[in-house]
Amino acid sequence: MNNVPDKQPSNQAKNQLFNSLTKSVAGLAILVVLLLGLVLLVVFQPEISKRFNATTSETSPKNPEPLTDFTTELVDGKDVETGLLAGEGLELVKANCTACHSSALILQNRFTREGWHERIVWMQETQGLWELGGNESIILDYLAANYAPEAPKGRRVPLTGIEWYELKD
């Protein structure tokens, strides 16, 4: 008989203990899951950012460098291998501009000298194109002369930098 009133509070205490235990276990589990997520995110961060920047790595080789072993054979004023027009700087363009992609990207485009320069800067900033140094102006001259907008059909590119002389009577 004496046992009954005693039992009641101790049961309650047990329940309370059980309740707070399950609560803290649940809290701990949530914390562990969150921490695990954070750790995974840090560990796989390079993988994740690679996926978001997929365009950069698809076309560019890992360690691109200028081509060295090629021969240039001209037929009908064009390089047989690449279809690029003959002209001063052709070899430099072949070496530097067909290492990552085919010459088609040049052949199908027409830009002014500034336009070509912008593309080169873009490739240097985002695609791993190396510094062209002193070759840059030769390459730009070649591109501007041969692949300029509204390239005249059947006519040579107009001469620039001519020193005109006065006619005397």
Ligand code: HEC
């Ligand atoms: C390091 C690698 C690399 C080299 C070297 C390189 N390119 Fe590119 N170029 C790229 C990539 C990557 C693209 C984007 C291709 C694509 O969109 O599929 C590109 C695109 C282009 C385009 C198209 C741009 C547009 O706006 O559509 C042109 C034109 C071009 N390159 C010209 C050149 C010229 C000229 C050179 C030499 C000075 C050169 N490339 C050298 C990587 C390179």
